[in-house]
Amino acid sequence: MNVLAIDTSTYVMGVAVLRDGQVAGEMVTHVKKNHSIRLMPAIRMVMEEADMKPEELDRIAVAEGPGSYTGVRIGVTTGKTMAWALGIPVVGVSSLEALAANGRYFDGLISPFIDARRGQVFTGLYRSRGGEVERVDEDRLILHEEWVTYVREKEEPVLFLSPDLLKHKELVGADAAINPADHLGRPSAIAFAGMKKEPGEAVHLFAPNYLRMAEAESKWLEAQKERE
Amino acid sequence: MGDDGMKINEELMILGIETSCDETSASVVRGGREILSNVVSSQIESHKRFGGVVPEIASRHHVEQVTYIIEQALREAEVTMDDVDAVAVTEGPGLVGALLVGVNAAKALAFAKGKPLIGVHHIAGHIYANHLVEELTFPLLSLVVSGGHTELVLMDEHGKYEILGETRDDAVGEAYDKVARTIGLPYPGGPHMDRLAHEGEASIELPRAWLEADSFDFSFSGLKSSVITTLHNAKQRGEEIPEETIAASFQASVIDVLVTKTMRAVEKHGVERLVLAGGVAANKGLRARISEVCEERGLKMTIPPLALCTDNAAMIAAAGSVMYEKGQFADDRLNAQPGLELER
Numbered sequence: 001m002n003v004l005a006i007d008t009s010t011y012v013m014g015v016a017v018l019r020d021g022q023v024a025g026e027m028v029t030h031v032k033k034n035h036s037i038r039l040m041p042a043i044r045m046v047m048e049e050a051d052m053k054p055e056e057l058d059r060i061a062v063a064e065g066p067g068s069y070t071g072v073r074i075g076v077t078t079g080k081t082m083a084w085a086l087g088i089p090v091v092g093v094s095s096l097e098a099l100a101a102n103g104r105y106f107d108g109l110i111s112p113f114i115d116a117r118r119g120q121v122f123t124g125l126y127r128s129r130g131g132e133v134e135r136v137d138e139d140r141l142i143l144h145e146e147w148v149t150y151v152r153e154k155e156e157p158v159l160f161l162s163p164d165l166l167k168h169k170e171l172v173g174a175d176a177a178i179n180p181a182d183h184l185g186r187p188s189a190i191a192f193a194g195m196k197k198e199p200g201e202a203v204h205l206f207a208p209n210y211l212r213m214a215e216a217e218s219k220w221l222e223a224q225k226e227r228e
Numbered sequence: 229m230g231d232d233g234m235k236i237n238e239e240l241m242i243l244g245i246e247t248s249c250d251e252t253s254a255s256v257v258r259g260g261r262e263i264l265s266n267v268v269s270s271q272i273e274s275h276k277r278f279g280g281v282v283p284e285i286a287s288r289h290h291v292e293q294v295t296y297i298i299e300q301a302l303r304e305a306e307v308t309m310d311d312v313d314a315v316a317v318t319e320g321p322g323l324v325g326a327l328l329v330g331v332n333a334a335k336a337l338a339f340a341k342g343k344p345l346i347g348v349h350h351i352a353g354h355i356y357a358n359h360l361v362e363e364l365t366f367p368l369l370s371l372v373v374s375g376g377h378t379e380l381v382l383m384d385e386h387g388k389y390e391i392l393g394e395t396r397d398d399a400v401g402e403a404y405d406k407v408a409r410t411i412g413l414p415y416p417g418g419p420h421m422d423r424l425a426h427e428g429e430a431s432i433e434l435p436r437a438w439l440e441a442d443s444f445d446f447s448f449s450g451l452k453s454s455v456i457t458t459l460h461n462a463k464q465r466g467e468e469i470p471e472e473t474i475a476a477s478f479q480a481s482v483i484d485v486l487v488t489k490t491m492r493a494v495e496k497h498g499v500e501r502l503v504l505a506g507g508v509a510a511n512k513g514l515r516a517r518i519s520e521v522c523e524e525r526g527l528k529m530t531i532p533p534l535a536l537c538t539d540n541a542a543m544i545a546a547a548g549s550v551m552y553e554k555g556q557f558a559d560d561r562l563n564a565q566p567g568l569e570l571e572r
């Protein structure tokens with residue numbers, strides 16, 4: 001299967017191309033630069049270097065969130081529009097699941113997380129089985145402190161992975177992966193996870209998984225409740 | 229006179245995409261002027277309860293809708309992407325998150341199908357809505373009146389814009405909406421104000437901001453404050469001013485300033501055509517007054533139908549067609565530009 005994978009959910013930007021299920025090209029940057037400007041040139045470059053024409057693609061896999069709302073929308077919009085134009089399926093992969101894949105040889109619990117401001121993180125719990133990670137606890141938005149306590153209570157070895165590790169070092173300390181590169185999700189992981197998924201819904205319905213309501217909406221709901 | 233010599237190929241097929249605010253729209257335009265489809269999905273119902281457009285919610289809607297709306301536009305035009313010569317998209321100004329969806333969809337489409345990409349200025353689009361109605365002839369003056377803009381734009385040829393004057397504070401649509409809110413009308417208040425204005429008498433003398441004698445700039449914030457003060461003072465005296473009277477008096481002041489300044493610019497620059505652009509061009513009072521003075525002076529004039537005054541992708545495709553003929557293409561790095569300038 002020929003797959004294009006896209007990740008713009010955090011400051012990590014990733015593009016990968018699989019040909020016949022093998023990695024033909026992969027690019028990762030971790031800089032505070034604009035995804036909207038850089039994503040399309042990156043896709044063009046990786047595709048060209050891998051000698052992959054758009055019409056040869058069988059599927060597009062996208063990091064569907066959680067992460068930066070705007071970032072996720074750039075990847076999702078690009079992925080779904082390309083898929084629609086080419087008449088191929090688009091599949092969403094959790095950006096946390098893709099990050100968890102970096103712990104695929106770890107024996108224990110894997111907790112990838114992305115900073116969500118005000119002490120909160122987007123996170124979830126995964127475990128590796130035979131070199132592949134599977135989700136054991138839903139992705140969620142939670143106060144980081146509360147989450148770390150909850151995970152440690154399980155009394156199992158745990159591996160924390162995050163592009164925002166520096167901001168959260170105190171809480172996770174020695175349980176964070178040692179190699180800095182392991183804290184950046186790889187787009188090829190999104191491609192492989194996307195390859196195994198059933199492309200269920202129509203391309204038109206493909207949308208980000210924000211894991212959080214728009215602020216105006218939650219405030220409005222709160223105001224409604226108070227009125228009652 | 230009139231003709232700047234630029235010909236748009238009659239068979240040129242442009243797909244336009246517009247997502248700068250709260251409308252997701254896609255359109256196919258042939259030969260720069262013929263609308264084959266113009267699909268507009270308005271989110272206004274989703275934003276009403278917040279009393280205005282919420283950017284994050286607008287962006288979320290755009291992502292959900294964008295490919296569906298594009299498909300619909302192609303289907304209604306009875307063409308496929310293979311028939312399309314280029315993709316034109318609004319690159320700015322507007323809400324950055326909203327613009328990003330259109331821009332990235334357009335880039336993805338252009339890349340996947342190997343089509344040229346064109347970045348269009350939203351206000352150029354509003355002006356080119358007129359080209360879909362009647363062939364533009366030059367030099368022309370455009371009075372742009374929308375939710376975010378109030379300006380007088382002079383054009384000597386296709387695709388070239390000179391701003392003679394613009395608002396120094398609120399845009400005219402914004403002023404309408406703010407005054408509407410103070411008298412308790414639902415969002416967006418402009419159309420309600422327009423309707424009420426026709427039911428009332430402009431019996432309250434409200435200020436007109438003429439600014440410096442030779443200035444083509446506008447200012448509406450003083451007018452807005454004056455309405456608020458008038459209402460406040462009346463309330464203190466235990467009087468109640470009917471909302472029809474407020475609306476009619478406010479509208480009289482707005483139209484007086486807009487039309488007077490526009491006609492001064494017409495005279496000074498010796499233009500041969502006047503075109504109206506933007507959502508406030510839907511205003512019945514303004515349309516009537518402008519038509520009247522243009523007729524008196526024998527000045528050619530175009531006012532787009534209501535559906536082409538508000539945000540839509542056909543106007544983007546029309547402006548994009550001219551850019552196509554001029555070879556003004558964008559590359560893969562095209563980005564959303566919330567503060568994009570018209571004169572470039």
Ligand SMILES: Nc1ncnc2c1ncn2[C@@H]1O[C@H](COP(=O)(O)OP(=O)(O)OP(=O)(O)O)[C@@H](O)[C@H]1O
Pocket residue numbers: 249321322350354373374375376377400401402404405416417418419421422506507508510511512537538539
């Ligand atoms: N009949 C009317 N009379 C007065 N104002 C009106 C009328 N109809 C619409 N409007 C106003 O027009 C504005 C919307 O116009 P439009 O859709 O062109 O603005 P926008 O696209 O938000 O702004 P911009 O194009 O500058 O980014 C609103 O402020 C609305 O109240």
Ligand SMILES: [Mg+2]
Pocket residue numbers: 350354374375506507538539
């Ligand atoms: Mg507009």
